[in-house]
Amino acid sequence: MIIQTFVLSATLICALMAITARRLLISALWLAGCSALLALSIALLGAPEVGVVELSVGAGLVTIIFVFAINVAGEEAVGLTSIVPRPLAWALMGVFLLLLAWLVVPSLLVPALPRDSLQFWQALWGERQLDTVLQVILIFSGVLGSLGLLAERPEGGRAENKREEGAAS
């Protein structure tokens, strides 16, 4: 239990550093650390399968995509503070936390229910088979969507458009 407390507090510190870091690249690296520590704590909570997926996807794939995006878009971290004033942000965060705690705390006060015997793979591939298939479709649509978003417009097409505009005017 001491180990879990330590790992979870380290996760929170990494998340805080990811939010407050000035440079975007440093922020992405703190986020990767937060993800890896969260994977460890999920594995310690008794869900090693989810921990492995979080480690490979959250700490691996997402970090690579972040570093790629920051390299393409360039660093522009300073000076972009929100129009929301800081006290209002703190107040909204407090209200949200109170609502969430109001929902969460009663479930912690009741005694723990007995574990059912359903295995993880039975739940994923048996009871929630449709969801798993939909996740595969979601991944493919995400890949196709990002390819479509990142596609370069062909130079010939732009030149033709300019020519048409010139002819129209």
Place this chain on the structure above:
Amino acid sequence: MNGGIWTIAMVAVLGLVAIGIYGLLITRNLIKIVVALQVFAKGTILVMVAAGGISGKPAIGQSLAITVIVADTVVTVMALALAIQIRRWCGTLDARSISRLRR
């Protein structure tokens, strides 16, 4: 004994969600917004696992956590692709520049 672990996990969930919300509110940088969204989603993953453990149905909670990870990754990829395109067209990562895309 078992309940203490879930209490710590729920406190960590509250912390992650609070940090995510605060990050979403204080910045205008599009990539920083996606970072805050990621922190928020990590709280969601942890709450799925913890809720499964508390309610005695860990398998359901863990499979839902997998779903959240997949959906969150796809959302992140799409948001970063959009941020790159906005940077290309507007020359800045400022979220307010999106209104300039309207012709």
